Amino acid sequence: MAKHFLNDSSTLVIDSLEGLCAVNPHLSLDPSNKGFNPEYQTDFELTPFLKSGMLTGAVCGNIFASPNANQVRRGIDLLDNERGNYTGDVLNFGLSKEQYAALHPEKATRLKFVIVGDDVAVGKTQGNIVGRRGLAGTCLVYKIAGALASRGASLDEVYDLARWVASRIATIGVGSEHCHVPGTAASESHLGGNEIEIGMGIHNESGHQRLSPAPPLKDLVPKLLELLTSTSDPERSFVPFQGNDDKVILLVNNLGGLSELELGGVVGQVRKDLDAKGIKIERILAGTFMTSLNMPGFSVTLLLLPPANQEGPSTEHVLDLLDAETSAPGWKWSAKSSPSGQAAAHSPVIVERTAGTRKLVSSSNSKIFADAIGRACRNIIAAEPEITRMDTIAGDGDCGLTLKSGASGVLSRLESGQINGQDIVGSTIEIARVAEEHMGGTSGALYSIFFSALAQGIEAAPVDDPTIWSFALRYALEKLYTYTRARPPSRTLVDPLAAFVENFQDNAFAIAVRKAQEAAEATKNQEAKAGRSAYVGSKSLRDEQVADPGAWGVKVILESLFDQV
Known part of the structure; x- marks a missing residue:
């Protein structure tokens, strides 16, 4: 919050105004008085609203400060015309108005003063003397009154409408x-x-x-x-x-x-x-x-x-x-109609899938399957803050939330029975769908590809083959390799996943999980070859001793499955 891109805080307002003029050639700057003249002048908040159909001019003060009376008076001089103009910032603008009227009594009636105070946080008792603050509602006054002025309305007509809008x-x-x-010292939150x-x-x-x-x-x-x-x-x-x-x-x-x-x-x-x-x-x-x-x-x-x-x-x-059209650079496009009715509640089209021809898990151990999946999801959700911390250093900061979203989606499918131990192929396909729909991005695609291929591997394995999981896992990893160049060691989720699959022989779950843990830990000292971490300096990653967040997520999942089984 305390870091800024600037040359000098004392010149920041002028520097910014010069940039605004560069982008908007119709504006000209009076730097000595911080005024704009869009052949035209500025409080900094008004500056983007200069152009046809809105404000003719504005006058700037320093950050969080109103311009002084001399600067405002200079703005009035530059904008002197038969139609007139309106502005506000109570004391200095009021002072400049009275000074200008004293110097030009013949023009006194052509100066109008509008105060906008739309803040409801300041109660009537508290604001009885100081008045309410002007906030973003002021922009609606600029736009509506400015559009009327651009159509040739009299000063009194513009003034009356501005006051009416301000009151509502x-x-x-x-x-x-x-x-x-x-330019100020960083302070505590x-x-x-x-x-x-x-x-x-x-x-x-x-x-x-x-x-x-x-x-x-x-x-x-x-x-x-x-x-x-x-x-x-x-x-x-x-x-x-x-x-x-x-x-x-x-x-x-x-x-x-x-x-x-x-x-x-x-x-x-x-x-x-x-x-x-x-x-x-x-x-x-x-x-x-x-x-x-x-x-x-x-x-x-x-x-x-x-x-x-x-x-x-x-x-x-x-x-x-x-x-009404305006070319003011600060005015945002909006639809010239009321918003359409609320969108109908989403009714997703559900494509029924025919269950596999065989149940790969009997009713006696189907609960273990479901419990293992649920435990992995809950542990991923609990690990989200730590994975997010890692990814804030090593990536773009979203890995923890992405995995949490996927885990929450799987838990929801478990509760509804769409994922269960009675239909392993169907449940694995459902996990792939959750990864695609709830996670998104690169990791969502990788998880979805892996679980889709895992389902294919299970389906393709010989019936009652005791090595069915080893076969299916290797099949899924090979399929995944056709869509990513990452190979271990690459400081990605592939590292622990490959370590697990390659060591999962004869259902040797414990050994495979230990190898996956070691692979995830090893990413702390590796140079990233793929993923978001590849864009981060390798020295900073080693100095921080932070593991790859995607690899860590795989580690958490596999540890959870092993603990349950």
Whole structure:
């Protein structure tokens, strides 16, 4: 969190603005005043919203600081036109407005001042004097009012609409950690390892509530929506929601450090919970609109649209302005329609498989087979943190979770009876399916190929042959070798797997497992020839003395099978 790519923290804002101009040639920078003029000016959060259909200009301060009055006044000078423009950042922008009016009394009426405070974390009592903070909902004000201005509306019309939008937006943020400000010393974590904070501001301010352990989204999102939509909370009923049949614009904003994968999950959960509350979503916007540098978190904004019988802007007019084209680089594409109905519940097509012609395990020992599989899965799940630690050093950090997902899938099939000791071939094929469907990626494919081939080997072996498992395992390994170049020693899962198969003679299980253990341990000192580890420096792997995570997973599985048998 405390590491950054920069030249000097004191020039970071200007450096970033210069980069923005390089990507967007229509922008020009006034570096002495940190202003933009898209032949046009900037608070840094506004910068990406400069272009036709949104803002004409903006003025920047330093990180987490507003620009001074002189910089704002310079922006007003550069943007002086008959139509006018609006902005906000209460004290310095207000000061510059009054100074400009004093210097140009003939233009005083052409300056309008809009304050956006959409944060619901700050209650009415607490915010009575300081006011509410402006968060990502501000971007909706930029877009809707900016679109109206681009159509030639008067300053008063734009001002009135901006104020109307500002009065009907509510935002709440949540983060798993505070951000780090470039140029400051690294500090200890503000939050516990399994703690999140609700109500965090974009300037690193603490929120109003901490939750530990961090709840899953299905429990967290309803808490956030209650803060946004409650009409019974005397401290936070800022927007006049009525309940069923309310219509909203939804904006889910990345606070800077959230992965796109997680953000997508947040959007999906918010949509489900709004549907459950009877609130109709007319538009969904999602992405990085207003950040708190690299804060790992998100915010949810709702803009309450007007009912049909209410005076003022109509829902159709507001949506038309939101949908209007803009070339502002910071505005994210969104569908110009309400989201489609919930997808029908998945009903997977199940292809029935005819059971093998023989049962290879009798009823007297079928329980041992099932218990051994279950034990291996539970031990893999228990080993996930250690395997993840290894893979964080030696790979891309997902091996533990991938194996855990596969193990959980197999346990589910055990509970349903799809994997059992009565049909070994069918059960082995089912394990291969789980590896394919639940694990995915390279390891999922390798496991699926191996178990599919193992089933073929069992089927092909002579009936009642005591070496059936030795034959089937060798058959499966040879099949696997046709799809991977990895051969021991390669610092991959192939190392312990091959050691086990090659030493599994006459059902010598104990010897084979010991050889597999030794092969997995040996990967700590090996140079990676395949897999993700091949991209990691061999010296760093040896220095860390970390085993290959895939090999370690195979070791855990084989040890578990041996303990049960």
